[in-house]
Amino acid sequence: MLGPVILAASRSDKMRRFISAAPGTKQVVDRFIAGETVDQVVPVIQDAAGKGLEVTLDVVGEDITTPEQAAAARDAYLELIGRLKELGLGTRAEMSVKLSMFGQSLEGGHELALANVRPVVEAAAEIGTTVTLDAEDHTTLDSMFAIHEELRKDFPQTGCVIQSYLFRTEEDARRLAAAGSRVRLVKGAYKEPASVAYQDKAEIDKAYVRVLRILMQGEGYPMIGSHDPRLIAIGQELARQAGRKLDEYEFQMLYGIRSDEHVRLAAEGHRMRVYTAYGTDWYGYFMRRLAEKPANLLFFARSVVTK
Ligand code: FDA
Numbered sequence: 101m102l103g104p105v106i107l108a109a110s111r112s113d114k115m116r117r118f119i120s121a122a123p124g125t126k127q128v129v130d131r132f133i134a135g136e137t138v139d140q141v142v143p144v145i146q147d148a149a150g151k152g153l154e155v156t157l158d159v160v161g162e163d164i165t166t167p168e169q170a171a172a173a174r175d176a177y178l179e180l181i182g183r184l185k186e187l188g189l190g191t192r193a194e195m196s197v198k199l200s201m202f203g204q205s206l207e208g209g210h211e212l213a214l215a216n217v218r219p220v221v222e223a224a225a226e227i228g229t230t231v232t233l234d235a236e237d238h239t240t241l242d243s244m245f246a247i248h249e250e251l252r253k254d255f256p257q258t259g260c261v262i263q264s265y266l267f268r269t270e271e272d273a274r275r276l277a278a279a280g281s282r283v284r285l286v287k288g289a290y291k292e293p294a295s296v297a298y299q300d301k302a303e304i305d306k307a308y309v310r311v312l313r314i315l316m317q318g319e320g321y322p323m324i325g326s327h328d329p330r331l332i333a334i335g336q337e338l339a340r341q342a343g344r345k346l347d348e349y350e351f352q353m354l355y356g357i358r359s360d361e362h363v364r365l366a367a368e369g370h371r372m373r374v375y376t377a378y379g380t381d382w383y384g385y386f387m388r389r390l391a392e393k394p395a396n397l398l399f400f401a402r403s404v405v406t407k
Contacts, residue, residue, distance in 0.1 A: 170203030263288030277318020
């Protein structure tokens, strides 16, 4: 019940101002956001590497309103890639990007987002790593998949995300499960209407299994993005049935969520990548994390009240 209300609040400027200014917010935000600057996230990557974990880095931000902000987003990723190169961390870290932050929703946004993301994908390839295009709300996906296809002509390792809550996803998975593709499957974190998405958790989970089976039986590289213990066990079983070796798929989880499980799966020999978000524009990302687990909201409310 609370999830949709929190997701609606994630689009409100008034709530953004209120929550950003509330005392106690930072303490809760810090659980999910690894820092504000590149300098603050570097030790987090190094710590993850020390535990046998890989990362995918997200410079948080979305819903930008000017082409200058889109260019600044591109530059923030280029700065990050420059630091990874200096530190020799390119092989441990890939990038995750939201095309909305690169200008997708502005006028001429499809071309603008492609023009802004291309240099990031190029720079990532130069240091031996890659970029995954996050999936945002369903209205953005045709553009995201077209940009993904375009980028793959020159950078075939570019990944993308699909969401099991959407009716369209099984078909997308069939098209994407081809040799050389990298596809992260998640349940989906946006408020979507019943005309395009399952609303019931059990239906979303069943769809996740159907889509994961398609990816595992295909020829691409599946990335299992979930903290759900049942789906993680099913993922291992589907990989086994498809005859995949441990380096032919990976698990991915979010920074700050089920951290013991990150280490446990890595210790079992699985490739585990932690989606590590950092930056100052954390509001949208943070609100989706609250919506996923309403208990987080209680914790948040308590920390605000007790400050
Ligand atoms: P589920 O929500 O059922 O959670 C299973 C268990 O995990 C919970 O019982 C709880 O213990 C723990 N948990 C999950 N979320 C938590 C939270 N916020 N706080 C505390 N505990 C939590 N979505 C999207 O639409 N587009 C995208 O591009 C991405 N990208 C992405 C990358 C990666 C690596 C992950 C793991 C997830 C995403 N997501 C996403 C988010 C995804 O769609 C989904 O909302 C969350 O992963 C929560 O779903 P679970 O599969 O974890 O299951």
